[in-house]
Amino acid sequence: MTQRWKITVEYDGSLYAGWQFQQHDMSIQQALEEAVFAFSGESPRLSVAGRTDAGVHALGQVAHFDLERESTEKTVRDAVNAKLREQRHHGISVVTAEPVSEEFHARFGAQNRVYIYRILAARAAPPALLRNRVWHMRDRLDITAMNAGAQHLLGHHDFSSFRAAGCQANSPLRTVSLVEVTEDADAAYGAGQAISVRVEAKSFLYHQVRNIVGSLVPVGTGKWQPEKIAEILAACDRTKAAATAPAHGLYFARVDY
């Protein structure tokens, strides 16, 4: 009897060529599918909540796959992790594995997706400990102004101004349920201003979060007024927004079903 498994996965995106299979580079999907095969002898295809680009990290990516073999939560989690480590994929970890019904679908069943974008600002020196983990910039950012700008994005809008050219979605309409810019007190960041931008929506356009962050930063530096975000959104024109924020500051944090 086939059992569907839901796995929650953490990964360091700087070590892989993104989620999806690549001809010449190791992807997170390939590493996980090889580990599932090494443990079970079966070759199920993984379906994922959100394909991430090279460099993008995950704290709580979700995927599902079907196994003929009977197993337990603990065995699936620990065996896949052990096989990943045998193959030296130390940058991928299965945080939990849960049996789910055959109606569960990691991508189509997602009701809410949470992304966090991390910035290390107000710091002249490049980060050593957070290299490839944050977007580093020398300027200090005004969190209050960024939050004021961000609130214009809340709700149901045409997000064409924040949509990458390669986006394959049928519609540019999306509903953003939360955008929040906070300053963190985490001592482990080291010197500088540690900022997180949290964005939540049922689904996102391609590069939507990175494009939003890219346009909130000039609001934080004072180059743009917060109201500029409303103007960019209303224009429905990608050329009105700022450049895309780099991949390595982005974390796919959580999916709710």
Added chain:
Amino acid sequence: MTQRWKITVEYDGSLYAGWQFQQHDMSIQQALEEAVFAFSGESPRLSVAGRTDAGVHALGQVAHFDLERESTEKTVRDAVNAKLREQRHHGISVVTAEPVSEEFHARFGAQNRVYIYRILAARAAPPALLRNRVWHMRDRLDITAMNAGAQHLLGHHDFSSFRAAGCQANSPLRTVSLVEVTEDADAAYGAGQAISVRVEAKSFLYHQVRNIVGSLVPVGTGKWQPEKIAEILAACDRTKAAATAPAHGLYFARVDY
């Protein structure tokens, strides 16, 4: 005219063989001295506040050196960072450079040293994003009990029970001015219980912080009562304490002069 420079340095200890010169492996001291030479053409020896072992990280290590060449804070900081990156030492970063008087001494002038030890507990899966940055364990830890145990260490004591065999200090007496165990809410840790142990003293014995953390963990799991820490301290016997906590959870956070 010779100018003494104080530099504050952040580094990822997992990429280097510790602070001090090694015959066959790259040390942080060697990488920095080569970068200073590449920038200035001079070969000053660096003096450091605290030599760290392989694997140990720094958020605010302090070192000093003398240069004949005149320069500015910005030039020293940015030039050394640029030379480090040319040599692909991305794991080391000079956060600040300041001219100081010739009386300044990074090691002998230190009035207070701050270490932070990071633990990722209550988590079955190995950390992907914090690999080599935290001590990972499956058990949940009782922070209240750990803090109760830690308070026995405050003040002026013979710390022989927490002193490594190779320690070259003349005396086992040290004055611990702060020990604090906190649970962090940092979302970037991912799943699990994120714990920091902060320890402050004017100076430390060899492995003192790692040995203290090693003995606070069994208090956190409930294997030992908090009062056991007082017994261990009073015994002045290394064999009474638990094993040394691993190097890769330790951060040299700050030095005050």
